[in-house]
Amino acid sequence: xxxxxxxxxxxxxxxxxxxxxxxxxxxxxxxxxxxxxxxxxxxxxxxxxxxxxxxxxxxxxxxxxxxxxxxxxxxxxxxxxxxxxxxxxxxxxxxxxxxxxxxxxxxxxxxxxxxxxxxxxxxxxxxxxxxxxxxxxxxxxxxxxxxxxxxxxxxxxxxxxxxxxxxxxxxxxxxxxxxxxxxxxxxxxxxxxxxxxxxxxxxxxxxxxxxxxxxxxxxxxxxxxxxxxxxxxxxxxxxxxxxxxxxxxxxxxxxxxxxxxxxxxxxxxxxxxxxxxxxxxxxxxxxxxxxxxxxxxxxxxxxxxxxxxxxxxxxxxxxxxxxxxxxxxxxxxx
Amino acid sequence: xxxxxxxxxxxxxxxxxxxxxxxxxxxxxxxxxxxxxxxxxxxxxxxxxxxxxxxxxxxxxxxxxxxxxxxxxxxxxxxxxxxxxxxxxxxxxxxxxxxxxxxxxxxxxxxxxxxxxxxxxxxxxxxxxxxxxxxxxxxxxxxxxxxxxxxxxxxxxxxxxxxxxxxxxxxxxxxxxxxxxxxxxxxxxxxxxxxxxxxxxxxxxxxxxxxxxxxxxxxxxxxxxxxxxxxxxxxxxxxxxxxxxxxxxxxxxxxxxxxxxxxxxxxxxxxxxxxxxxxxxxxxxxxxxxxxxxxxxxxxxxxxxxxxxxxxxxxxxxxxxxxxxxxxxxxxxx
Numbered sequence: 001x002x003x004x005x006x007x008x009x010x011x012x013x014x015x016x017x018x019x020x021x022x023x024x025x026x027x028x029x030x031x032x033x034x035x036x037x038x039x040x041x042x043x044x045x046x047x048x049x050x051x052x053x054x055x056x057x058x059x060x061x062x063x064x065x066x067x068x069x070x071x072x073x074x075x076x077x078x079x080x081x082x083x084x085x086x087x088x089x090x091x092x093x094x095x096x097x098x099x100x101x102x103x104x105x106x107x108x109x110x111x112x113x114x115x116x117x118x119x120x121x122x123x124x125x126x127x128x129x130x131x132x133x134x135x136x137x138x139x140x141x142x143x144x145x146x147x148x149x150x151x152x153x154x155x156x157x158x159x160x161x162x163x164x165x166x167x168x169x170x171x172x173x174x175x176x177x178x179x180x181x182x183x184x185x186x187x188x189x190x191x192x193x194x195x196x197x198x199x200x201x202x203x204x205x206x207x208x209x210x211x212x213x214x215x216x217x218x219x220x221x222x223x224x225x226x227x228x229x230x231x232x233x234x235x236x237x238x239x240x241x242x243x244x245x246x247x248x249x250x251x252x253x254x255x256x257x258x259x260x261x262x263x264x265x266x267x268x269x270x271x272x273x274x275x276x277x278x279x280x281x282x283x284x285x286x287x288x289x290x291x292x293x294x295x296x297x298x299x300x301x302x303x304x305x306x307x308x309x310x311x312x313x314x315x316x317x318x319x320x321x322x323x324x325x326x327x328x329x330x331x332x333x334x
Numbered sequence: 335x336x337x338x339x340x341x342x343x344x345x346x347x348x349x350x351x352x353x354x355x356x357x358x359x360x361x362x363x364x365x366x367x368x369x370x371x372x373x374x375x376x377x378x379x380x381x382x383x384x385x386x387x388x389x390x391x392x393x394x395x396x397x398x399x400x401x402x403x404x405x406x407x408x409x410x411x412x413x414x415x416x417x418x419x420x421x422x423x424x425x426x427x428x429x430x431x432x433x434x435x436x437x438x439x440x441x442x443x444x445x446x447x448x449x450x451x452x453x454x455x456x457x458x459x460x461x462x463x464x465x466x467x468x469x470x471x472x473x474x475x476x477x478x479x480x481x482x483x484x485x486x487x488x489x490x491x492x493x494x495x496x497x498x499x500x501x502x503x504x505x506x507x508x509x510x511x512x513x514x515x516x517x518x519x520x521x522x523x524x525x526x527x528x529x530x531x532x533x534x535x536x537x538x539x540x541x542x543x544x545x546x547x548x549x550x551x552x553x554x555x556x557x558x559x560x561x562x563x564x565x566x567x568x569x570x571x572x573x574x575x576x577x578x579x580x581x582x583x584x585x586x587x588x589x590x591x592x593x594x595x596x597x598x599x600x601x602x603x604x605x606x607x608x609x610x611x612x613x614x615x616x617x618x619x620x621x622x623x624x625x626x627x628x629x630x631x632x633x634x635x636x637x638x639x640x641x642x643x644x645x646x647x648x649x650x651x652x653x654x655x656x657x658x659x660x661x662x663x664x665x666x667x668x
Contacts, residue, residue, distance in 0.1 A: 027627070027628045028624075028626075176634075178541075179515070179617065179627070180541075181513070181515060181539040181540065181541060182539050184626055184627070187617075187618070187626055187627040187631075188626050188627060191627055191628050191631045192628060195628060195631070200632075201631075201632065202632045202633060202634050203617055203618070203627055203631045203632065203633045203634075204617070204633070204634050204635075205515040205516050205540070205572065205573070205617055205635075206515065206539070206540055206541040207512075207514075207515060207540040207541070207572055207573025207576055208572050208573070208634065208635075208636060208639070209576065210573075210575040210576035210579060210639065211572065211575055211636060211640075212634070214575060214639075214640075238539065238542050238545065239539070239541030239542075239544075241544040241545055241548060242541055242543065242544035242576060242580060245544060245579065245580060245583050246576060246579060246580075249579050249583070283513065283521075283537055283538070283539055284521070284537070285620070286619070286623060286626060287623075287626050288623055288624065288626070289620060289621075289622055289623030290362075290622065292362075292518055292521055292522050292620060292621050292622070293361070293513070293518070293521040293522060293525055293537055294361045294525050294526060294529060297521075297525045297529070297535075297536075297537045298534075298535065298536045298537065299536060299537045299538070300510075300536050300537075300538050300542065300546070301538075301539075301542075302542060302545060305542070305544065305545035305548075306545075306548075
């Protein structure tokens with residue numbers, strides 16, 4: 001597989017190059033960044049030019065594959081360590097890098113290992129869509145948060161892949177897109193993806209979701225996950241916990257969609273998931289403009305929050321759908 | 335009272351002039367706009383240069399007072415009608431304009447009537463603070479939404495006046511400030527007011543409130559209101575309903591603070607409150623920058639939502655504190 005392509009990445013295995021779509025420039029500009037050097041890729045990941053838990057794992061692996069053509073083994077291992085530490089919450093990144101480290105140490109074909117991670121991610125997205133779409137009833141107006149689509153994975157996405165498939169099957173009526181402050185991945189990326197896919201959608205502020213639910217205008221909530229603990233608690237983009245509580249209050253189904261690699265069996269519960277705190281300036285303003293808040297205002301900017309398993313209707317994994325009883329009985333513990 | 339001044343307005347009764355602080359330019363620029371002509375004031379109110387339910391009532395009245403020096407009675411009544419219709423949700427605006435219309439029709443002293451509305455608003459803010467502050471326990475970390483302070487009233491504010499007084503009395507430890515998308519009144523205005531007042535505060539995105547509550551870092555929620563129905567339901571800035579549901583889930587006290595003039599006894603319940611839908615561009619981007627979302631993305635942008643009375647711990651009015659039992663028994667019906 002010398003050439004691999006998805007919505008957000010282009011990898012040329014023969015040339016040893018990787019380019020990633022700069023997601024901070026979307027939707028207005030489609031600028032591609034060189035990610036062939038893992039040192040650059042660390043920066044792309046930290047600045048969120050590349051984001052989405054599965055996507056950063058795939059990109060880290062392919063970047064190491066490119067580097068393997070010109071780096072020594074010890075250089076590669078140093079790059080791997082830097083990539084692994086680039087963002088603390090997403091477990092897929094650690095999992096992908098660890099697989100590459102094993103290949104490096106075992107002197108296996110490093111590009112082949114990375115390309116396999118890409119191919120597996122594409123297949124996983126398709127499997128999540130296949131398992132999740134039947135949960136979506138005819139006429140569903142779904143609400144989603146952040147971006148969980150083709151930009152967040154190597155395939156069609158996690159929650160957004162389920163939405164796409166339900167739409168293709170004629171059952172999904174509409175998507176409410178949370179803008180997802182502070183970095184506005186919903187407003188910038190999910191809207192862009194849904195428009196490309198021809199799926200009807202409406203952008204809202206994060207705080208408007210409650211009103212729409214109270215008005216009976218939302219039928220289901222679908223979100224992704226950055227890490228799922230063994231008890232089913234999961235970390236996802238800040239704002240997910242509020243949606244889960246609001247869905248619970250309004251008796252709406254709340255689905256978390258993620259590849260099995262997002263499950264961290266070593267993590268007993270949500271309390272043990274490290275939560276990344278990001279730059280205060282993300283909250284003091286928006287992209288591409290001077291801050292609108294006082295430039296010295298104290299800020300609390302957690303990138304993620306933790307939703308307890310008790311608020312989840314079902315976990316849609318590439319390996320199948322798990323209901324609460326199964327998760328409570330230990331289905332995620334290994 | 336020839337000269338009246340508050341954080342956001344300057345009125346010279348002798349000269350017949352009114353200037354208002356352009357709240358869209360805060361916190362970075364303190365620009366004053368001429369509001370002596372009611373036709374200009376309608377624009378200031380609609381563009382939210384002047385905002386806050388009590389404040390727009392006071393400014394509408396003082397603008398009519400200025401105009402009364404040079405307009406005929408029929409011109410004044412036409413101005414009054416335009417001001418009354420400037421924003422559909424806030425009942426204080428209608429109440430203030432109706433009082434001026436009665437003065438115009440009865441050939442009473444129009445400036446005196448307007449100046450009395452100003453003075454009453456100042457006194458009402460002090461009364462709300464006096465009634466509400468005792469509800470705040472020692473060490474409270476309060477969470478608030480939008481701006482309910484000196485910029486939203488002629489006095490110290492509604493919810494923020496309670497916070498100020500509890501702080502002055504040594505009991506308030508900290509304020510979490512919701513940024514309040516889409517127009518960011520929390521990020522731009524409440525932070526500015528709290529910094530001026532020396533009250534410790536931290537800015538958060540609206541969607542981070544749930545996580546702080548779940549972590550036990552919030553002790554009470556205080557918000558204002560744009561209209562309170564006879565059954566205690568109330569309309570307030572979009573996002574208030576979510577906070578009320580989250581506070582309810584976490585067993586936190588949730589207080590709505592407003593002058594009695596915000597109560598609309600003719601409105602039986604929240605379903606009867608008209609909700610203003612605003613410009614989609616407010617959600618497609620932020621202040622002072624090109625939009626970050628696709629410029630043609632469909633948007634749902636309700637300015638307010640309705641919180642049911644069942645989620646309110648107490649209504650703090652200038653006339654006293656009402657508990658749920660009293661509201662259920664009809665305390666707001668006349």
